[in-house]
Amino acid sequence: MVVGIAVLATNAVAGGWGAVAWLRKDPSVWFWYLLRAAQAAVVVQAVIGFGLLAQGLRAPDGLHAVYGFAPLLITLISEGMRVGVAQRELEDVDIESLDRGGQIAIARRVALAEMGVMTIGVLMILTLALRAYQTGG
Numbered sequence: 001m002v003v004g005i006a007v008l009a010t011n012a013v014a015g016g017w018g019a020v021a022w023l024r025k026d027p028s029v030w031f032w033y034l035l036r037a038a039q040a041a042v043v044v045q046a047v048i049g050f051g052l053l054a055q056g057l058r059a060p061d062g063l064h065a066v067y068g069f070a071p072l073l074i075t076l077i078s079e080g081m082r083v084g085v086a087q088r089e090l091e092d093v094d095i096e097s098l099d100r101g102g103q104i105a106i107a108r109r110v111a112l113a114e115m116g117v118m119t120i121g122v123l124m125i126l127t128l129a130l131r132a133y134q135t136g137g
Contacts, residue, residue: 003041003044007045010040017031022119031119046072049065071125074121081117085114086110
């Protein structure tokens with residue numbers, strides 16, 4: 001129960017922080033710390049869930065297990081998409097030919113694009129975690 005609440009809380013804070021920073025077009029270093037804490041909570045929750053299932057304990061509802069493990073999958077997919085977004089942003093850019101201001105501008109664009117993808121992932125995880133909480137009885 002404590003880990004489930006930690007998943008809810010950390011993803012809510014990271015999602016809120018990321019959404020506000022992204023809308024303000026303000027790359028936030030703190031978002032990444034909050035994101036990693038939320039991801040760590042998801043990993044701990046999934047490990048505990050897999051352990052309980054391995055011991056033969058059943059989830060209260062079949063959907064509860066799906067809602068419980070899907071966040072781990074979303075975390076992995078979001079990380080892959082983040083890398084893809086960065087690659088697309090840098091695809092046709094010769095960074096070394098840019099002046100310092102141009103390099104900073106492209107770095108901000110990449111950081112904002114990555115924050116956007118990861119914020120959407122975190123908000124999806126939050127939604128699934130809320131659903132898991134509801135089905136957990």
